[in-house]
Amino acid sequence: HVHEWVDESVDARDDWARRRRKDIPNDKRLFVLACMDERIPVEEVLGLELGDAHVFRNAGGKVTDDVVRSAALTLQFFDTEEIIVVNHTDCGMMSAADEDVVGGLEATVGGEMDDVDLDPALPDLNIGDASIAEWVRMTDDIDEACTAQVAYLADHPLIPDDVTVTGYVYEVESGHLRRPGERIGEEISERV
Amino acid sequence: HVHEWVDESVDARDDWARRRRKDIPNDKRLFVLACMDERIPVEEVLGLELGDAHVFRNAGGKVTDDVVRSAALTLQFFDTEEIIVVNHTDCGMMSAADEDVVGGLEATVGGEMDDVDLDPALPDLNIGDASIAEWVRMTDDIDEACTAQVAYLADHPLIPDDVTVTGYVYEVESGHLRRPGERIGEEISERV
Amino acid sequence: HVHEWVDESVDARDDWARRRRKDIPNDKRLFVLACMDERIPVEEVLGLELGDAHVFRNAGGKVTDDVVRSAALTLQFFDTEEIIVVNHTDCGMMSAADEDVVGGLEATVGGEMDDVDLDPALPDLNIGDASIAEWVRMTDDIDEACTAQVAYLADHPLIPDDVTVTGYVYEVESGHLRRPGERIGEEISERV
Amino acid sequence: HVHEWVDESVDARDDWARRRRKDIPNDKRLFVLACMDERIPVEEVLGLELGDAHVFRNAGGKVTDDVVRSAALTLQFFDTEEIIVVNHTDCGMMSAADEDVVGGLEATVGGEMDDVDLDPALPDLNIGDASIAEWVRMTDDIDEACTAQVAYLADHPLIPDDVTVTGYVYEVESGHLRRPGERIGEEISERV
Amino acid sequence: HVHEWVDESVDARDDWARRRRKDIPNDKRLFVLACMDERIPVEEVLGLELGDAHVFRNAGGKVTDDVVRSAALTLQFFDTEEIIVVNHTDCGMMSAADEDVVGGLEATVGGEMDDVDLDPALPDLNIGDASIAEWVRMTDDIDEACTAQVAYLADHPLIPDDVTVTGYVYEVESGHLRRPGERIGEEISERV
Amino acid sequence: HVHEWVDESVDARDDWARRRRKDIPNDKRLFVLACMDERIPVEEVLGLELGDAHVFRNAGGKVTDDVVRSAALTLQFFDTEEIIVVNHTDCGMMSAADEDVVGGLEATVGGEMDDVDLDPALPDLNIGDASIAEWVRMTDDIDEACTAQVAYLADHPLIPDDVTVTGYVYEVESGHLRRPGERIGEEISERV
Amino acid sequence: HVHEWVDESVDARDDWARRRRKDIPNDKRLFVLACMDERIPVEEVLGLELGDAHVFRNAGGKVTDDVVRSAALTLQFFDTEEIIVVNHTDCGMMSAADEDVVGGLEATVGGEMDDVDLDPALPDLNIGDASIAEWVRMTDDIDEACTAQVAYLADHPLIPDDVTVTGYVYEVESGHLRRPGERIGEEISERV
Amino acid sequence: HVHEWVDESVDARDDWARRRRKDIPNDKRLFVLACMDERIPVEEVLGLELGDAHVFRNAGGKVTDDVVRSAALTLQFFDTEEIIVVNHTDCGMMSAADEDVVGGLEATVGGEMDDVDLDPALPDLNIGDASIAEWVRMTDDIDEACTAQVAYLADHPLIPDDVTVTGYVYEVESGHLRRPGERIGEEISERV
Structure with a gap:
């Protein structure tokens, strides 16, 4: 019967709209800390769709007490199991x-x-x-800063030990992520 | 000559990648405070493209010292002129x-x-x-909370008086924004 | 041979164009009663294609003698087995x-x-x-009205007992169907 | 400012969702009477989009007291100025x-x-x-029936004289509308 | 190796361009006789792609000595096994x-x-x-004419007995094919 | 009013379906003589849409009494003013x-x-x-044959002098038309 | 975890950007010698995507010491196993x-x-x-020239014997490749 | 008349296929020297379509006698007025x-x-x-090498003084061109 298909779509909408009240986690059980810079396509580079992750963004993508508060809430109450930090080159927070x-x-x-x-x-x-x-x-070196933010989170008592914490630097000049310290462009312009 | 077109695209990329070092503001001169909830398509409902705005997102879309820090930096150094706050229904931060x-x-x-x-x-x-x-x-009423965040920002000494501050509640059940207190669904199921 | 494919398409067209004379039912064996309001995408929200259902629409989506006549004809002569009622919020028939x-x-x-x-x-x-x-x-409460229309049909002697009758309220403010009385927007703006 | 664009979209949604309460007519000021047959793409053949017209559909596309009630309400309260009747060939209501x-x-x-x-x-x-x-x-001849429905409506005291009433027959065998009595297929298979 | 793929495409082109010299038949082994009227989408209604059939078109889609010549050549030398005749309503050849x-x-x-x-x-x-x-x-009745053309071809000594000959009338008023004499529109406007 | 738009589309369909009875010419006033070979996309290479031209196709694209009959009828009764002949390489009619x-x-x-x-x-x-x-x-040389067909038509008493007659050879090996005798591939493989 | 997918894309980019330093061959292990003429869609006719082949292009697509140098380097250091030569008709290098x-x-x-x-x-x-x-x-005959370039490469001591060398002539008049000497257009305009 | 449109397309094809014999230059009057590396989308980064430029590609994008020969021919006989050199990072020619x-x-x-x-x-x-x-x-530094190739060409007696010569380095790690020596990624990871 057609009403069975309709009922399924009514229920799916209810699960979406009352997700928090029903203790349904985000789809990837992921918390992201990223810089609020307007050039960072956070969802695209992490392969995320609407519904997948809690994305925290502030100036610099730095760990603050607000980050700790927000991460603790999603880890504690919504089954989040992974944290990814995204910093980026040409960060306004480092140039002054x-x-x-x-x-x-x-x-x-x-x-x-x-x-x-x-x-x-x-x-x-x-x-x-x-x-x-x-x-x-302020920031002196973006690769060191990214490594430091990962350490702040991994070592914090409100972040359980079994939560995975990974950090990347987004290169605004290339549109790609790198791991901290692994700058490809640094070496490939000259002979070995 | 073809190299003139190429030079223009090389320069455009330079302006994008060194935007912060060159003191270029974001395209809409806009700072957004929104909740980090995975269901909020912030850019879509505000009509924003990559490059348009600094988007701060935390648990609840609440004003914190991190919000003040981030807003102050973009207002002070990158010619931002407008603030929009986006809260939403079924916020995890209010149900406990x-x-x-x-x-x-x-x-x-x-x-x-x-x-x-x-x-x-x-x-x-x-x-x-x-x-x-x-x-x-925690939050008791999302419409009141939204109004309060707007007030916190509008009245703060680090936010100049000529900055416009506006707040909206995103309804996860309808996929639309409303102004605080203007809940359409509240009244249209019954006779006048 | 190509003419076999052509013959099939000629026959398929004949079945479509003489469907009623050949006692061929609609594709979903479904009768829908919906309001004639211009904002209700009846086929879309029920997942219907051309050919799927007999869709009766009048002011308010209310059971009248015309509804009884139309439903009885399709149930009696064209093997229809299911009825769905679609009412909606902001119905013009209730606000005066x-x-x-x-x-x-x-x-x-x-x-x-x-x-x-x-x-x-x-x-x-x-x-x-x-x-x-x-x-x-006129209508006082759209959820109660929807429940009432379902009852009028389910209990009518011209509607056989094995016909399924289901009712939904379409929310013009959200673009979604709800079951009568299950208004999501009613509760998710405030703390539990 | 971005909030001006957002405000416009918030207002547009309010006008859509509270259209009836705000006495906003449908976009074409049109009332359609059509048969509920599953093969009639009413909106497509009349060039209508969602929001354009009040579409009444019943068995046969015949004038009943429900049609009179529905037409009177939209004409009286929502500025509707035009009526179109759509009957069709192979109507189930005529073959028995x-x-x-x-x-x-x-x-x-x-x-x-x-x-x-x-x-x-x-x-x-x-x-x-x-x-x-x-x-x-029941119906004997669909072209005569269409002409009759137009007359019932045009002459009824609840339909003001300045309302335009037009009727068409939809041919399920061709997918086109014709005016009553103007059957092309009838004559073009033989020599003049 | 890449050259193997290239060689295949070179050979495929050779088979296409020298198809007649290599005695390769058309893809459906089909000869079509159709009217040259500008409104008949012959390939579309027969489901034909470029390469599929020899399509003969003249005024009226009538059997002439040219049709006999053309059909005999494709049947005799290019393995054609099937003939389809397409006449149509409102043929210019019948109205004078x-x-x-x-x-x-x-x-x-x-x-x-x-x-x-x-x-x-x-x-x-x-x-x-x-x-x-x-x-x-000239033509008096298009359905009779179609039947006659099929008979002329089926009975001709240059058309082997095992060749299938089928005829259809294309209705310009509906965009569909019918078998001769099976005019749907003729009967479905009135009660049985 | 909406019915005005509907009336226009009803009239347009009437003009299409009764084009011959109403003495409406084809859209380009063009008669085409082409070979019936399955590889010739006649409409595409001449830039023709459905409705544009009367397309006569036979074995070889040769002038026969059927071509004369068909051309005379469209020139005489349907205001056709132009004739284009399309022959092609690798014609089956020339290789035996x-x-x-x-x-x-x-x-x-x-x-x-x-x-x-x-x-x-x-x-x-x-x-x-x-x-x-x-x-x-049969054909000895396709370029000479094309020139001959143009002459047969241009000189025939049933073709008025002010009718333009043009001929092209379609190259199945290149997918392009050439004028008779202007074979590009003949000369560009060797030094001047 | 999401970071595993991200790590894979970071590694894939590293393999792409440092392909030469990591001794990764091109995707098809192919070296192409083609003319630099602006009308030759080399990648398209050989079915190549970005990353697939080393494409050497010079005036005429002729073997020079630069071709020998370039081919030797890719064969010696990057596991290339196949060579394809693409010459073409109407080559500027042959007409003077x-x-x-x-x-x-x-x-x-x-x-x-x-x-x-x-x-x-x-x-x-x-x-x-x-x-x-x-x-x-300069070139006298493009088919002979193509055959000669294949021989120069196949016989050169810097090209190992197990490297496949194949040559094609691209016809600018048809947009297709042919093998040297296999000009279709040469013969199909006349009777056998 | 339709044949006028056809004649234009026949002539346009003739101009394309006999471009060299008719002394028609490439569309941008441009000669490009680029590396044959499989990762360089030369046409895309220079905004070129088929027909626009003569693109010379060899190992390293280095000036050789073959480059001089090829450039001289297009400058001398085909009105080319501009040269662009494209080298790239991670060039295989520099890492050994x-x-x-x-x-x-x-x-x-x-x-x-x-x-x-x-x-x-x-x-x-x-x-x-x-x-x-x-x-x-071999190459020691790609930016210096690019500058050197530009100088070799600009100073050569076979390259007239009014020919523009410009050089770019394509970054395989970012997918963008830079001017020699203007490496963005070098500086934007650290504080000013």
Whole structure:
């Protein structure tokens, strides 16, 4: 009967729209940390379709307390089993000097950054004795930075040991991912 | 001459690949804050192509210090002029009770959350007297939550006054955006 | 030989064009009752191709004597075995007050509705002591209305007991069918 | 700003989903009466898209009190200005003898049709002294029948005089519409 | 090796281009006689691709000495085993009166047709005591004409007995083939 | 109104299906004489769509009395103004010796060709003192043959002087047309 | 895990980009010698995709010391096992007289060709007692030339005996390859 | 008339197939020197269609006497006005040591290279006192090599001064061209 086919499609939609309430995980059980840069086709280079993964994106693709919070929630409540980190070349977060960045922020607020709520929804949040430059997280070398983010996540107590953590650098100049430190373009222009 | 066409394409690639070093903004001068849920086609519902916007995504699409940091950097250094917030129905971040979430996290770490570095890259970061439940940011009502995130951003000192901030709720059950509080499905099943 | 292939296509066309004279049923042995609203892609949401089903559509998708007549004919003479009812949200037939509708009709005829042939091809047809408002069939709640239409058909003596009758509400706001009373959008905007 | 484009698409969806509540007519201001036969691609032959017209379909594409009710509602409340009738060749409603049809219905109910509610939702509805065969509406000649349906509608007091009423016969053997009485195939097989 | 694939394609082209010299038959071993009317998609309605059949087309799709010559050659030398005749409705060859046609031809030549070489390449060809009207071959009834052409071919001494001969009438009003005499449109507009 | 668009499409179909009765010419006012060989995409190489031209095809694309008859009818009654002849290389009609062809035909009829009706529908048709080989029309040189067919038509009294007659040879080895005598492949394999 | 799929694509790219350093041969182990003429779709007629073959192209598709050098390198170091030569009709290198070509070159350099470095990167290269016309390599007959190039390669000491060498002539007039000497167009325009 | 369109297509084919004999240049008046590597989509990266350019390809994309010969012919006789050189990263011609290459060649011939005809069609050709390694043309740095090839061509007496010569390096790791020395990937992985 036709209504059986219709019932299946009604049920499939219900599973999609109430996925979180029904404790259905994402399709690949995957959490991605990537930079928010506008040039990174995260889903395409990881082969992901709508529904496949929780994709966290921030400035630099760096591990922050927000990353820890978000990863912990999906790992804890939605059966996520894998983490992939995607950093990239020509990252805006690496091309400026620390003092220029901090100076720019202070110019905007018209005063010291000490007087600003870093998190307006949680004013108690603060960085103690750390500097604003540390909080902003400039980058010296993108391959080293990628390796470091993987280590931060792999070693964190809220990330269970059996979660796989892998990191890649996306090359905006080639449109391809590389493993940290494996820059092909570096060596193939000259004789062995 | 053919080389003129080739030179143009070589230059266009250079502008793309060194966009950040050359202080070129994203194509729409737009920063998006959205939930990392796997069912939200953020680019599609906002009409965005690769290159158009910086898209920040975290658990719940909530304003955190990481959002403030990321938005401040793109507003300050890359001529971004507009912010759009995208929350959504059936958000995993709203369906659990606070005590269940905190209990789950503590089970994972095998102890108190007080002893855990919330940010492994910035161990000084802490939430003072605030509770872990506040840091996790459960949600009671998604429309109210969306309105609140817009307010947090619009009022923050690191967001200049001339930046436009707009919020929408993405309905996973319909595949459409609504403005907060404008739920069509609520009223059209019954007689006026 | 090629003429064998041609003969098959000639015969197939004959079966299509003289289907009713040859007592060939529709391809799914299905009768559909749906609202005539311009926004309902009836064939698409039921997965139907040309040739699959007899689709009855009227104002509101309500059971009338015309529905009974049409269903009885296809069930009796063309081996139809299944009935599906499709109502929908934002139905024009439910948003007006009874007195406004009746008043409007009387304004058009410039007099009492009592003096009007309800069926010009069958002037004897009349509604006895029933009111014009009952004949017009306004709706209070679309989910209840859908359940009621299913019951009218399932219980009617001209519908054999082994005919399956199923009802759905099409949501114009989501483009999906739901079973009566199973409105997803109703609950997923708030915390459990 | 991007949100302006988004706002337009949010508004367009609102207009679509609340079209009836907002008194927005269908896109062509058209009411169609067609047979429910599974072989009639009504939308295709009339050049209609989703949203264009209210399409009423019943057994035979005959004018009934349900047609009058449905047409009156769209004409009265939704600015509909045109009616098109689509009948077709090989109509199931014309190939049987009256007594066979009535006999079949009585066999189903196991008794006289007089004891059956013709409309279970409106039990007061009755056909007075008319016969069941008249209610079932068999057809002798499809071109004459089409002309008759146009006349029933054009002359009815609930159809204002400035409404255009046009009728066509859809040929299932050719896949084309003809005007009533203009059968091309009838004459072009022989010498003038 | 790649040259093996290339050699195959070189050989396939040789077989195509020298097909007649190599005594290769057409792909379906089929000879078609059809009218030259511009509205007949002969290949499409017979399901033929380039290479499949010898298609003879003349005014009316009538058997002439040219048809006999052409059919005999393909049957005799190229293994053709089947003949299909395609006539059609609204044939220009049937709509005129004999005297009008002959009169028109005589007006063109400015004299008697007797003085005209019917075949300029074979001036000895003549029609003896037959009339020009017979030579022009007007048609009274297309279904009878089709049946007659099939008989002319099936009975001719140059057509071996084991050759299949089949005839169809293409309806320009429906875009379909029918067998001679099986006009669907003739009967399905009225009650049985 | 929608019915205006429908009326236009009904009228367009009437013009198509009754084109001959309404004295409507083919779309290009063109008559084509081509060989019936299965490898000649006549419509494609002449840029023709369905409806554009009357296409006569016989064995060899040779002028016969049937060609004269067919051309005269379309020129006289349907406003045709142009004739194109298409012959082709590797024509089956040229590769055999005359005596082999005649011998083969006589073997089929089991006797003399003199006793055979060349045209079964017009038994009076005969070739006088001409030979069967002349009637069969073998070819020595395809370019010369094409030029000859053009001359036969251009000079015939039934073809008015203002009709344009052009001839081409289709090369099955290249898939292109050439003018008679302009064989490119003949000269470009060697040094000037 | 998703990272396994990503790792595979990262490795595949590495194999592609460092193919030569990793001693990976081309995909078909094929070396092609073809003319540089702009009308020769070398890859298409040989059925080659990007990655399949080393394609050497020069004026005339003639064997030179550069061809020997290039073929020797791919045969020696990259496991190439097959050679295909593609010459073509209407080759610019064959249509001029020797003296015209040499005269033209001398006009350009404004003096004797003896004083010109034939290879600016290797000034010691010279042609001894050979003439400039021999070095320029005009062609008398393209089929003979193709056969000769195959022989030069098959017999050369730097080409191992187990390497397959095949030659074809590409016909610009037909868009097809032929084997040397097998010109179809030469014979199929006339009677056998 | 239709034959005018046909004549144009016949003439266009003649111009294509006899382009060299008619002194018609290539469409872009361009000569390209590129490496024969199987991974270089020369036409695609230069935006070329069939018919646009003479594309010379050899091992390494290096200037040889064959390049000089081929370029001189197209510049002298076919109005070519521009030269583009395309070298590439990971070139097989650069990754080996000179002695390994020479040793490999000698192993193939089973003796000294001095006894081998470098050009079997022109045995007088020799490299004087230059070494085989110089003739083989290994590469140390691809960007420098590209610049050198441009200089060799720009400065050669057979290349007129008004010919534009431009060089690019194709990156097999990115699928893009760069100008020599402008390697984007070199610098964008680290902080300024």
